[in-house]
Amino acid sequence: MAAGNRPLSPHLQVYRWQITMALSIVHRISGVGLALGMLLLTWWLAAAASGPEYFDMVHGIMGSVIGRVILLGFTGSLYFHLCNGIRHLCWDAGYGFELGAMRNSGILVIVATVVLTLGTFLIGYGAV
Amino acid sequence: MKMTDRSLRTPLARVRGLGSAKSGTHHFWIQRLTAVALVPLTIWFALSIASLATADLPSVQAWMKSPLSATLMLSFLLAGFWHMKLGLQVVIEDYVHSEWTKVTCLVMNNLISIFLALAATLAVLKMLLGG
Numbered sequence: 623m624a625a626g627n628r629p630l631s632p633h634l635q636v637y638r639w640q641i642t643m644a645l646s647i648v649h650r651i652s653g654v655g656l657a658l659g660m661l662l663l664t665w666w667l668a669a670a671a672s673g674p675e676y677f678d679m680v681h682g683i684m685g686s687v688i689g690r691v692i693l694l695g696f697t698g699s700l701y702f703h704l705c706n707g708i709r710h711l712c713w714d715a716g717y718g719f720e721l722g723a724m725r726n727s728g729i730l731v732i733v734a735t736v737v738l739t740l741g742t743f744l745i746g747y748g749a750v
Numbered sequence: 751m752k753m754t755d756r757s758l759r760t761p762l763a764r765v766r767g768l769g770s771a772k773s774g775t776h777h778f779w780i781q782r783l784t785a786v787a788l789v790p791l792t793i794w795f796a797l798s799i800a801s802l803a804t805a806d807l808p809s810v811q812a813w814m815k816s817p818l819s820a821t822l823m824l825s826f827l828l829a830g831f832w833h834m835k836l837g838l839q840v841v842i843e844d845y846v847h848s849e850w851t852k853v854t855c856l857v858m859n860n861l862i863s864i865f866l867a868l869a870a871t872l873a874v875l876k877m878l879l880g881g
Contacts (some may be wrong), residue, residue, distance in 0.1 A: 653837045660834055664870040669770045671873035671880075677807045685804070693803075697796065704792050707785055714782060742796055746803030 641728040649706045652699040659696040694743065701738040705731040777836055784833040791826040798822075814877035823874050831867035835859060 637643065662684075669680035683689050709727050712718045718727055759763075798819070802810055813819050838859050846852040 650841065654841060657834050657838055660830060660866060660870075664866045664873070667870050667873035670754075670807060670814070671876040674807050677810075681807075697800075698857075700792060701795055705788065708789060711782065711785060738796075742800045746800035747751065 642724055645706055645728050645731060649703065649710075652703045652706075655695065656703055657695040659699065662692070662696060663749040690747070693741070697742055698735060698739045701742070702731065703736045705738075777839075779873050781833060781836045784829040784836070788830040788833060789824070791822065794822055796824050811877050814874060817878070820874055820878040824871060827867060827874070831863055831870075835863035838863075863868060 666680060666684070669677045688747060709718070709731055712727070718724060782841075798813070802813060814823065839856060842852060842855045842859060846855050
């Protein structure tokens with residue numbers, strides 16, 4: 623079957639952007655990002671298990687400015703995927719499908735993500 | 751269906767039992783099950799790691815020597831890597847259309863997920879049980 627040139631749906635460019643659609647896309651992107659986070663976690667755990675020299679090296683990289691920016695992205699992705707995942711679980715249970723509720727829960731997810739991410743960084747680097 | 755096909759079987763009868771994966775609900779269900787488990791585990795994980803952000807190695811190892819921390823971390827790793835594998839599988843199935851590339855990606859996804867899960871688990875066990 624010639625699968626090459628058939629038009630594919632969805633045509634993202636013809637839609638007016640709205641919060642439900644944006645969060646759905648970010649959910650998937652953050653999920654892929656979290657896979658890289660799991661790679662980072664494995665590296666950190668392996669470093670902690672292997673000994674002081676290697677751990678200090680990994681610790682130094684993660685504590686650098688670039689390292690902290692990456693960790694901020696990891697933390698933000700984690701909280702977004704968590705909050706929006708709870709939203710998805712509510713939908714799976716049949717709740718929150720009304721347009722207004724969907725919009726409000728989306729806004730709540732964004733606010734919660736920002737608050738939790740900043741709060742967690744305050745716990746981690748509060749003294750800095 | 752070909753126009754020349756004289757069979758009296760309906761299109762539904764012809765495809766019944768020939769489903770693509772035959773286990774679609776299993777994927778769906780495990781993804782939800784791990785999602786539910788990951789709600790409390792992720793909150794614990796994020797707060798624990800944050801409080802260890804500037805900790806030195808002995809503090810990290812002492813934390814992982816606690817049976818409670820180790821059990822929660824192993825639970826997080828099991829649910830997390832499983833959920834990750836299922837999620838990446840869907841992304842690959844959605845965006846990779848060439849058959850051979852898709853199969854290769856799906857196999858690599860399985861193998862890399864299992865490899866990382868084992869490596870992380872072993873690191874936790876080493877800290878928990880080692881000297």
